[in-house]
Amino acid sequence: MLNNMPIINGDPLWALLGRFRTDQRKHKIDLLVGVYRDKHGNTPVMKTVQDAEIHLAHQAHSKAYGMLSGNANFNQQMAKFVLGDSPSLKDQCTIQTVGASGALRLIADLIATLSPDSTVWISDPGYINHRPLMEGAGLAVNTYPWQNKNGQLDIDACFAALEKAKEGDVLLLHACCHNPTGIDPSLEQWQLFSDKCKQKNIVPFIDMAYQGFGDDPDTDAAGLRLIIEDSDFAFIAASCSKNMGLYNERTGIATVMTTNHERHADIQTLLETITRANYSMPPNHGAAVASYLLDSPDAWLDELASYRSRVDTIRQALGAALKDRGAPAEFLDISHQKGMFSLLPLTKNQMLILQDEFAIYGMPNGRINIAGLKMTEIPQLADAIISIVSR
Ligand SMILES: Cc1ncc(COP(=O)(O)O)c(C=O)c1O
Structure with missing residues (x-):
């Protein structure tokens, strides 16, 4: 049976996550999996769930x-x-x-x-x-x-x-x-x-x-x-x-x-x-x-509203940081988009540079998990994007 094993590439998301985990750089940023993170970078159990x-x-x-x-x-x-x-x-x-x-x-x-x-x-x-x-x-x-x-x-x-x-x-x-x-x-x-x-x-x-x-x-x-x-x-x-x-x-x-x-x-x-x-x-x-x-649902809906507001604050701050640094117009749409993700208008190769040179992990198609970003990491991400697009 095992002789018939097909060649399977596996899910690229989980493969990248494996690479992120073994990356020794202290300033690495994980924008891969779609999970909410708090200001400490944790994905907490909601208080109302607890x-x-x-x-x-x-x-x-x-x-x-x-x-x-x-x-x-x-x-x-x-x-x-x-x-x-x-x-x-x-x-x-x-x-x-x-x-x-x-x-x-x-x-x-x-x-x-x-x-x-x-x-x-x-x-x-x-x-x-x-x-x-x-x-x-x-x-x-x-x-x-x-x-x-x-x-x-x-x-x-x-x-x-x-x-x-x-x-x-x-x-x-x-x-x-x-x-x-x-x-x-x-x-x-x-x-x-x-x-x-x-x-x-x-x-x-x-x-x-x-x-x-x-x-x-x-x-x-x-x-x-x-x-x-x-x-x-x-x-x-x-x-x-x-x-x-x-x-x-x-x-x-x-x-x-x-x-x-x-x-x-x-x-x-x-x-x-x-x-x-x-x-x-x-x-x-x-x-x-x-x-x-x-x-x-009232207490849970309040807690959910606080999550939503945090993600939107990060989104707006990233949009503003890119604007301040003179990013091309197509990067500024991030501010108008909704939810956890946005697609950076970067090529697969540019996403690889983001990972290799700047220790910032997003998906090869440009997807980043905005909800996984800390406010303190926004300048690092915005600087990296500007550096890559201005080459
Ligand atoms: C659009 C979409 N549908 C479905 C899912 C899967 O959700 P679940 O964790 O409930 O299986 C996801 C998870 O990322 C998603 O983004």
Whole structure:
């Protein structure tokens, strides 16, 4: 069997992280993985999460198996958090998943079961794991462009690519804080995406990984709610990794939206059947914590607001530092973008120089994790960028 081992390149993100860890330079900066860091450079357990865990530890009475669909209160509260008071709430079938990654794969498996010839359209650039997750389920993947040279959403180029989409294809969109560009559609543009889906009979699939990191959670969900309310059939993957800091608890939901309520029981059974044949059921802890927070969300929402504000402060400070140093205009868009990431307009080779000469680690495509930067590191990063672009 081992003789048939294919040559596998592995995920470039984790390979770079390995290199960062062995780098001995004291001034090294890690802008690789999408995690929030505080002013000391730590990714803390949220205070409200800790309080929830203490409460749950005192209540714990059994580790017996749960339901295949996971924690029912969590599923219901998450659907409400994502969809708000939208009338579409009655159209959802939701199942707890192993993070948004698990949700993306579960829905990909569901699409592969119901419509194996569907192509999933993902943005380029986009989330590094979208393609493997969709292809892993056996689905064909195609791409649409996202950003123009001026650092704005290139909706014309995007729609030109989608002209090739066929009926029954799936359009995967980031709900907010687009990874890696930080460029989100306006509500008017969400309406255009919705119109395009209806016109071409393609199914919207919305990936909500950062709700509450760009703006308040309702604002971040406004585009998703618009397109969902406009559609008869759609998919949602949502995550608690970032907005609750539950990264390694692998907590999320997969939601199938359909106005055809007669099909709800079958959809639920199909989701559970795919899950059962994969990992049987999702783990309990993260969902129990999230469920507790969502039952009385005020303190957690305040804590999330403080995270959001810190990331935005860093973003604005980096934009200002680049402006003060006379950086080219395309670098200044950083200030208008949203969420954890931005894409530096640097080539692969320039990103390598950033790493080799300046000990600053970003992704080869220029992605940096703004939420991983300390205020004190901003001059080092801005100076390095200016040095590289002025060669
Ligand atoms: C757009 C997007 N979707 C999904 C995920 C995966 O999230 P999770 O940790 O919940 O699996 C990420 C994580 O970086 C992401 O950026």
